[in-house]
Amino acid sequence: MDRVAVAVVGAGQAGLSAGYHLQRRGLDFVMFDAESGPGGAWRHRWESLRMETVNGIFDLPGFPRPPQNPEEPSRTAVPQYFADYERALGLPILRPVRVRQVQREGSGFRISTDRGDWSAEAIINATGTWDNPVRPHYPGRFGGRQLHTRDYVSADEFAGQRVAVVGGGISAIQLLEEISRNAETFWYTRREPVFREDGFEPEVAGRETIAKVVADVEAGRPTGSVVSYTGLIWTPYALAARDRGALHRRPMFTALEPEGVREADGSFTPVDTVLWATGFKASLSHLDPLGLRTPEGGIRLIGTQVADEPRVHLIGFGPSQSTVGANRAGRAAVGALARALVSR
Structure with missing residues (x-):
């Protein structure tokens, strides 16, 4: 069994940031990545998501991004940038390696993977959310196609169809706007969507949002979606969807039926496809043997450190899910662990 001081699980933005600071x-250390190549979840973004429409990508530490074509798909541009970064730094990334579980063993941890076991004194977890899509259960059996945001490729495949789009977040509105260009769409959310009518200042709103998320993780509460903290913003794609009449929200349907959905008022709407744009949760099941969750279902953090297990740090989680937050979290986690390991 191979032994290292620190094992990093995940090689997206947060994991690469941690690798940079560990190396410095x-x-x-060693890094495990379940993907077959660089790029993390960006490898799987839908084809039409261009660099000009993503929510902002910050440079990885010590490696500025080269000028990029705003029309280039993010699914190719970001993985290429990550690949160049990995190559320049020579990071010890093993892939594809899926971490099955992490258990305490002696003064450290045993990390069981699909390519053998490892031993580490500390864990930096940077697995993100892509592998844990949220798909609510509704009674009944639907005879058409169902897919989640993570399965979406292009609006072209829905041409001429009747499509139910479920979800009230950023991705739901992006996909609703795109699909509504050549299909009949029906928008369903559990709660009435709230669009901000005040002036939106990203820096101010960002600080306010981070403060709210920090309060949740420090209390051990599960964190919500970005929109649950910020509200919806009148972005160009939201305005385009509104102008096209696609932002007519319906209350959640009560059941799936072979040919469509049963509406909240008891009426029936036939649809060909149901798209669940219902978000993701942190992918942390491999850490379940450590018993880190609170009774509320969250994981209590102090900074990036798990409050009840100081040898485990979560980055790209909670307040550090943004790309700039992931960078900072990688540096903070490595700094804390370096001090702890030296003092032992």
Whole structure:
């Protein structure tokens, strides 16, 4: 069984940031990535998501991004940038390696993977959310196609169809606007969507949002979606969807039926496809043997450190889910662990 001081699980933005700082401090570490190549979840974004429409990508530490074509698909541009970064730094990334579970063993941890077991004194978890899509259960059996945001490729495949789009977040509105260009769409949310009518200042709103998320993770509460903290913003694609009449929200349907959905008022709407744009939760099941969750279902953090297990740090989680937050979290986690490992 191979041994290292620190094991990093995940090689997206947060994991690469941690790798950079671990390398600079001269710590012995390994990185596990379940993907077959660089790019993390960006490898799977839908074809039409261009660099000009993504919510902002910050440079990885020590490696500025080159000028990019705003029309280039994010699913190719970001993985290429990550690949160049990995190559320049020579990070010790093993892939594809899926971490099955992490258990305490002696003063450290045993990490069981699909390519053997490892031993580490500390864990930096950077697995993100892509592998844990949220798909609510509704009674009944639907005879058409159902897919989640993570399965979406292009609006072209829905041409001429009747499509139910479920979800009240950023991705739901992006996909609703796109699909409504050549299909008949029906928008369903559990709650009435709230669009901000005040002036939106990203820096101010960002600080306010982070403060709210920090309060949740420090209390051990599960965190919500970005929109649950910020409300919806009148972005160009939201305005386009509104102008096209696609932002007519319906209350959640009560059941799925072979040919469509049963509406909240008891009426029936035939649809060909149901698209669940219902978001993701943190992918942390491999850490379940450590018993980190609170009775409320969250994981209590102090900074990036799990409050009840200081040898485990979560980055790209909670307040550090943004790309700039992931960078900062990687640096903070490595700094804390370096001090802890040296003092032992």
